[in-house]
Amino acid sequence: MSSTEAATSGSAGKGSIRCLFSDIDGTLVHYYENEADAPGMPEVLPLPESATGRKARISIETLKLAAQVRASGARLVLVSGTRYSTFVNRLPFLPRADAYVIENGGRVFYPKKDVASVSAAARSGDKGHTEVNSGEGGGGSGEPSCPDEKSAVGDPTLTAHAASALTEDLKWRETMESATGPASQDAIAPEDREGPLWDVYRTAVAEGFEVDTNTYYTMIRIKVKTGGKKRARENPEGKGAEDPQEEEEEEEERGGEAAMKKLLASLPSDLRVVTNFGLVDICPLRSGKHNAAAFLAREHFDIPLANCASMGDDDNDIALANSMGKGAFITTFSSESVEAAAKGNPEQFTVAKSEGVQASEEMLRLIVAACN
Numbered sequence: 133m134s135s136t137e138a139a140t141s142g143s144a145g146k147g148s149i150r151c152l153f154s155d156i157d158g159t160l161v162h163y164y165e166n167e168a169d170a171p172g173m174p175e176v177l178p179l180p181e182s183a184t185g186r187k188a189r190i191s192i193e194t195l196k197l198a199a200q201v202r203a204s205g206a207r208l209v210l211v212s213g214t215r216y217s218t219f220v221n222r223l224p225f226l227p228r229a230d231a232y233v234i235e236n237g238g239r240v241f242y243p244k245k246d247v248a249s250v251s252a253a254a255r256s257g258d259k260g261h262t263e264v265n266s267g268e269g270g271g272g273s274g275e276p277s278c279p280d281e282k283s284a285v286g287d288p289t290l291t292a293h294a295a296s297a298l299t300e301d302l303k304w305r306e307t308m309e310s311a312t313g314p315a316s317q318d319a320i321a322p323e324d325r326e327g328p329l330w331d332v333y334r335t336a337v338a339e340g341f342e343v344d345t346n347t348y349y350t351m352i353r354i355k356v357k358t359g360g361k362k363r364a365r366e367n368p369e370g371k372g373a374e375d376p377q378e379e380e381e382e383e384e385e386r387g388g389e390a391a392m393k394k395l396l397a398s399l400p401s402d403l404r405v406v407t408n409f410g411l412v413d414i415c416p417l418r419s420g421k422h423n424a425a426a427f428l429a430r431e432h433f434d435i436p437l438a439n440c441a442s443m444g445d446d447d448n449d450i451a452l453a454n455s456m457g458k459g460a461f462i463t464t465f466s467s468e469s470v471e472a473a474a475k476g477n478p479e480q481f482t483v484a485k486s487e488g489v490q491a492s493e494e495m496l497r498l499i500v501a502a503c504n
Contacts, residue, residue, distance in 0.1 A: 150439040151207040158445040161188040191489040197496035198227030204503035217347040223294040237424035238350025240301040311416035328400040422451040461495040
């Protein structure tokens with residue numbers, strides 16, 4: 133069921149929001165199966181492709197509204213399951229924020245320089261020009277500096293400068309070490325890293341799973357249906373079967389699901405399972421968007437969760453949504469569990485009536501109104 137069919141009014145207008153924790157993919161940026169259906173420039177910007185080749189869009193209005201959240205004095209934090217490389221590639225095209233959370237809560241970053249200024253410097257060749265962002269109080273003029281269409285295809289120089297504008301919270305990262313090992317081994321190949329997470333990685337690979345570790349350092353991502361031993365086709369000529377290839381694929385998928393259940397049943401106690409985009413993420417127990425949000429609200433912003441709200445769309449947003457005192461704003465139902473959560477607690481969840489980038493704008497307008 134689409135968000136339009138199940139729209140609710142939820143917690144909009146419950147009082148002043150002092151901090152917004154917003155997911156990125158499916159929430160602030162959107163993917164269109166048919167590129168011909170995607171809104172175009174100048175109202176909507178294309179983002180650099182993800183590491184897996186996915187193309188996304190973000191609207192100029194979304195950037196302006198996100199800037200208005202910060203201009204009101206409220207904090208804005210982007211929280212995502214995204215990998216590091218996709219994050220820094222897209223950072224100049226995302227709303228400016230007071231903090232950034234990636235890898236399902238495993239890593240936290242703060243802006244040590246103004247990302248938009250650094251990006252502009254990279255495009256102009258002025259590598260020395262930066263603006264210091266002290267992080268004190270909400271920020272932003274309400275009018276973001278938007279990348280141009282040419283830069284939206286991705287620029288390695290721009291990406292490098294965006295990365296230099298960030299500093300990681302190593303205090304938070306240290307809490308992951310019992311599961312991931314120390315951050316000092318980030319430069320080591322995943323198969324050589326120490327820690328329970330990487331033991332699971334090696335086991336999953338040995339079992340035939342397709343495991344994604346590309347610039348993931350506090351989690352791994354597994355595709356379910358590719359796991360398990362392939363069984364030879366009993367009837368290679370297709371006799372007595374309408375589509376033997378389809379039967380083989382279904383049998384392989386069942387084998388993969390059984391192998392996945394076995395793998396997850398043996399997970400160490402300091403690891404957790406998160407589902408996102410239909411994939412299985414293995415993460416430290418101490419991570420999670422909700423745990424990272426609680427840490428930031430308490431340790432960095434000194435804002436009670438009672439004064440916080442979230443935006444999201446998928447399974448890995450539910451725990452965060454339920455922990456927010458000012459409710460959760462849902463752009464779409466990317467999973468049945470999100471839909472069930474919203475229907476089960478309409479006072480907590482506000483669901484967009486529109487779709488795509490318009491849904492982002494609809495929810496942000498409500499949030500801006502609740503920040504003032």
